[in-house]
Each structure stands twice: as C-alpha cells, then as structure tokens.
Amino acid sequence: MTGHGSFRRGRGWGCQSHKPITLCLFTLILCDLVQQVEGLDLWRSSARIASLFPRTGDLLGGPAESLKKRGENKTVWITNKVYQGETFFDEWDFYNGPDYTHGLVNYLDKTEAMNSGLAYVSADGRANMHVDSTTSFKVDDITNQTRLRPSVRISTKAKYNHGLFILDVAKAPYGCGTWPAYWSTNENWPNDGEIDIIENVHSSVSNQVSWHTTANCTLVSPGNYTGTVGSTICDHGYMSNTGCGIVDPSIASFGAAFNAKGGGIYAMKWDSLSIDVWFFYRTAIPDDILADLPDPAGWPRPSASLSGLGCPIDNYFRNHMLIFDTTLCGDWAGTSYEAAGCPGTCAERVADPASFVNATWSINYIKIYNQTIINTGYLDAGAIRAGYRVLATGLFLITAIFLLL
C-alpha cells in the first residue's frame, strides 16, 4: 500500500519551523536587495528578465490596465527600413530628367549610371555615387546646354511620415561648382514640404540644414539647437525660395575636413513636435547608434531644429522620400560661384573633368526607425515579479537543500 506518508517531508522543507522561517525571511530580504540594486537600471534589467520569462511575466503582471496607469510611457525606436550594402540601390529610383534647380548636369538612369561606374556598391559595402570626372566637354556645349556633365540623383521608392533617419556617410561631395544634397520631399512640393539635411556648395566647411514650405511656417529663434540661424521664414515664396535654415557649428560638417575625418552620422528626427538634425563626428557617435538602439532623448542638443511652435509640423510636412543628388552650378552654386572665390566661370569649371574628383557620395548605411510608445508599467511589474520569484525560488531551494543535509 502506498501512502502519502512515504513522501515524508524533509526537516527544512518549507517555512514550517523557526529556523527555516528565519532563512526564508533572509532569502526574501536578499531578493529584495537584489531587486533594488537591479532597480537602479529598472528598464534594462526588467527588459532583460522579461525576455527570459515572458509568459511568467505576463501571468504575474496582474491586470494590464492598472499596470499601465502606474507605468511610464517610454518612447522606443523600432527599425523600419535599412538601406545598406549590395542591395542599397534596389529600392531607389534614378531620376534622369532635367535638374529642377537648373544645374549643368545630365542625370543618368539606373542602367547608364551603373554601366558608367557612377553608381555602384564597393567591396567595402559602401554605396557610391560620383559626378563624371573623366570626360572633357567643350565650354560652349556646357554653356548652351547641348551636352552636360553626367551625375546621379536618386530617391527612395518608399515614402515616410515621421521617424528617425540615421545616415552614416563616409564622404560627401564638395568642390567649386558642386552642389550636393541629401534631402526629402515628394512630388507635391511645396505643399508637403522639403527638409534639407545635408546641403551646401563649393568648398564650404559647414553643413546647412533648411526647410522649404508653404506660407506661415517660421523657424523659432533662438531655439533648442546649437547652429547659427540664417533666414527664419520657411515659405518658398519668400526671397526666391531661400527657405529657413541653420548652419552647423562644426567647421568639419561639410567639405574636405568632413571627408578627411571619415565623415560621420547625420540623424534627422521628425515627429509632430519638431524636425531635428544632429551631426556627429565619426569619433563621437553615440553608443546607442552603434548598438542599433538609438535614443535621441539621450543625445546632446541637435545642430538644427524646426519647432512646432513656429511651424505646426504635420500641417507642412508629409510623405517624404529621401533623395541624394549632386548638381553643378545652377540656382545656388552658379549664382554664388564668383563670390565663393572659385576660378573662371562655373561653365568652364563643369567642362573640366578634374574639377569633380571629390564630387562623391559614399554611404555606409541609412537606417530608418519608427517611433513606438511602450508602457513600462506592464513590463516592469511583470518582469520584476517574475525575476523576483525565480531568484527567491532558487535561493530558497539552495537554503532548503543546505538544511536537509
């Protein structure tokens, strides 16, 4: 006959005598201490524990609604899209019409650009785009625009509304007559706005961020940014579409010094409250970017920011594609050519292939993140309880075994 008596409980099993009770309490206090120490970085430790015990965390978490109220609404950035390496050019369109800003360039279609070596992914995994720097042209042909210098202009097939856009760029084009831009807009310009993230002309040393919109969007100055304000009126109809803009405080955010330092990171955050742009030297890239867990809330002030206080963002910016181009002369680089101290005329410059040996985009990656709000209450409470329970059980078992021996 088998009786329950045969499953005799050991002396110390459970909190049944005084000695084990003392040890139980000791264990609980120990666990509490462990929890408090872990609590110094509650978010990270709870997320870690929760990832180990997701179901237990859910079960022990209690009613979701009450936890939500106790919790904090934390913003996290989830990867939405990555343009990088061999497949970089797969999801971009190559534009081969005339330049909208009257540049002396001949934008190539994808086949021409690839076949002529002006667009390719190099062995180091970088996506490169060049201006032709081997063909000589007659100045008359350039002036009369019968022949123009080959270049590349690409735009993403996808369109974006809000997000965090991180560009790691090794080289950006520069030099007399050169006008590169990394920017965003759509076909419904200017109604849906334009954001210029990297842009300048000739041999400038500082990047200029700017915004172009319909009427009544203004750049608040001073504001939450470290750069120097130019115009504060973003309306494209003002001053021949100068836009509102901010110049980066760094003298190595564009041009020769930028390239010599291996480029860096340009990050743009776009939400309903503002559009912010950061530039980080390669040696000063925040760890969270390198870890692919970017959190702009912890970064220093941006170089540039268009605040919703002067420009209700969602009324002026919508559905943007990202664009890279390098144009030559034209509305900005042509009109500012002499004043910038560049030699001869801009058309003469364009005719000479040696002018464009540094007119190159070399891109490590673009990563785009969606903003997601996570309520930490649910996660924290569930995870902490689960972690606590597991630790307590473990220590309790060790104590019990120790007492049984």
Ligand SMILES: *[C@@H]1O[C@H](CO)[C@@H](O)[C@H](O)[C@H]1NC(C)=O
């Ligand atoms: C978090 O957001 C939810 C709605 O999404 C709201 O009900 C809750 O009160 C918020 N919690 C805090 C602490 O702001």
Ligand SMILES: *[C@@H]1O[C@H](CO)[C@@H](O)[C@H](O)[C@H]1NC(C)=O
């Ligand atoms: C990011 O947001 C877009 C809409 O803005 C949505 O279509 C897409 O599915 C989201 N991607 C992820 C990974 O959350």
Ligand SMILES: *[C@@H]1O[C@H](CO)[C@@H](O)[C@H](O)[C@H]1NC(C)=O
């Ligand atoms: C091209 O321009 C030159 C002067 O710049 C002019 O003399 C010539 O007639 C032009 N040719 C054509 C075909 O327009």
Ligand SMILES: *[C@@H]1O[C@H](CO)[C@@H](O)[C@H](O)[C@H]1NC(C)=O
């Ligand atoms: C801009 O503001 C002016 C004056 O406040 C107003 O008359 C005009 O309608 C506004 N235009 C737009 C496009 O909002």
Ligand SMILES: *[C@@H]1O[C@H](CO)[C@@H](O)[C@H](O)[C@H]1NC(C)=O
């Ligand atoms: C700057 O940031 C502070 C704190 O977040 C905010 O209160 C203020 O409105 C911001 N200023 C502008 C111009 O957006």
Ligand SMILES: *[C@@H]1O[C@H](CO)[C@@H](O)[C@H](O)[C@H]1NC(C)=O
């Ligand atoms: C190209 O860059 C090199 C330095 O990397 C510089 O010496 C040279 O003058 C530049 N040439 C042009 C045309 O900008």
